[in-house]
Amino acid sequence: MTTTNTLIGMEEAWFRASRPTSLYATAEWLGCNESGTDSNTLRYVLGTDTPGSMVVRKIGAGGFLGGDPLWCLFHPGGDEAVTTEQSALAAATGDLFPLAAASLPGSYLPGLLGGEAVPDWKPFLAALEETARDWSCPTTAVLNVPDGHPAAAFLAEHGFVAVPSFAQAVMTVEGESLEDYVARFHRRGRVRRARVVREIRSFEQAGMSVRETGLDEFDVPHAALHLRQLSRYGHDFSAEWLVELMRRSAHYLGQWARMAVAERDGVPEAFTVCYSYGGELHVKMSGFSEYAESNSAYFFMIFYEMIAYAQRVGVKRIEYGPLTYEAKVGRGCALEPRTNYIRVLEPWREDFSVAAAAADRESRNILAEIEKSWNSVM
Template sequence: MRFATSNTLVGLTEAWQRAAQPASLYATAEWLTCNESGVSEDSLRYVLDTSGPGATVVRKIQGGGFLGSDPLWLLFHPEGTETPAVEQGDLATAVSDLFPLAAAALPGSYLPGLLGGEAVKDWTPLLAALEETACDWSCPSTGVLNVPDGHPAVAALREYGYVPVPSFAQAVMTVKDQSLEDYVARFQRRGRVRRARVLREMRSFEQAGMKMLEVGLDDFDTTHAALHLRQLRRYGHDFSAEWLVELIQRSARYLGPWARMAVAERDGVPEAFTICYAHNSELHVKMSGFSEYAEMNSGYFYMIFYEVLAYAQRVGANRIEYGPLTYEAKVGRGCTLEPRTNFLKAPSGWNKPLADAAFAADRDWRSRLTEIERVWKSVE
């Protein structure tokens, strides 16, 4: 492999598309360029093979940040909830020694930053480039985050000394050719109570006096931002409305052709919204917001599931990706769960305690995901 490295994709778009072979929206040059804004030179690096397939996106991760950006998050939140368990033992002490972390991870997604798929026959040079980046940035640890089960690099990661640590699960709904009516009919098999609940949620929203609009991302303003901030603050995060508006306006410039924003208004005032991106027969639900009034009238379920499903059917999407958390609600409305794993290489002396803690956490975590799906499937 002959590598080219850069902290920006400017001038490298064609080479990137060839080396990364992006099948996902999150690996496109447009998505990555959109997310470059405000990132310092020592916090983002692209490494691409100039002679064939194979590329990586490396980010500096500080840990303890936004949900999903901390690769040890689930170890301290064993039930997958926002409230951490009591930190105990060596692992809690290790946190200060592990970060910052040089991580192969795609920004704004739950996918790894190792790209090229089955076309890459040897992942070793890319892993070596990742560790070289960690050295350049003075990062004591390296990682490849959010790796799906069955990813072609898993064997190489294990051979290279990386410890698997449980991450989140991606909630996915398979659409195929089902209409909204087909979707509701599926719940008939789950008993009258389940089907009645879905119909009640749809009716509650539709009778609440809200008007559905489809607008462009350019229409996103501080009123919509305030709805999303209500959700973020529940997780302990506080961004400014102006920052969110700038983010979505930037997304409009780079991602407009794939974007769709649906807004529910009452008397001309936004009460709820969702932002989705349609790409390669996949629909990605990326941002939403709800007023108290919308939540009281089943706004979450209507806007996130029923309205999105109707849109997915119109654009011919085969798959809707919802992201992590609120697993019971998502599985209960037709999603399946696809686990992700963070592969970490810690400083000398920490791999063993990390591996021990991760093994137990992964066993318990996967058991919980299986139980969530079992409970819902048992009523079909």
């Protein structure tokens, strides 16, 4: 086993150990995120004699919605009353954080890697525990494990409790035109075909045209559109910080990146950033002006324009990420649940297991109801 805090100079060894099948497991993606991260909160473990690798991050409480591994434990989103166990755990949050978590940054995938191989996870679990001790983390975790992942049963056998994470919304793109996609909608349903057609026409008649470019063109006007969205969730970043982030992304990830900009009279009104890797299209960032929002730019830029692009380049799968599930399922996405496997110290294990089981049932019920309610549109 090799342990390091940086992938600089280790890129080839990382590729051999990890066999990345996802953009988020590549040395380029990790290196881009590493550039803005404290090295004392990041660790890579590479198998040498056996396949497999692991990314471990130190994660504190709070942060972005979706970045807190216990969020769904305390906010399942249903009508169930808060249990005694949940109340006790909520009061003990300070005793549960920080986490030493095997997780890929900027994604909803676990930090346990091995490509098509199924590594022996025992030495990686030992390295995770050692990292937790080094970082004084009371809790260890493997985050965002997809259903059916080969490590899931192993983690459950070793005392990790399944806690619901956010689902990944995924669009499967057929080999057809955008017109064929629109024709798949029912004339009656939660989202009717006429509504989709109206959204496309609203955008097209609003005087905006879409231009394709690279990340090196991202600048303050584009940053302002994205920051307008972030401000709704209480986040306050500077445009300069965001531009620098995208400059770094252009350096590491430019070969796979595409930015689509909707302009009116040469002024950007909306944009989307996506990355194409391994037959998947990852929609990662967007921004909209008030004018763009009032003319259906969200649906046009996120769904219809992105679907048309995927069809042009032959990509079969678009990953949209979590949240706003109704809008995504209503446009043809499927929901793929993710599970955080978390191991806490005594005396919290019993309460944690009870609360996690209740939250998992509630979360899966909610996702199933969304898909059942909205799937009649396609």
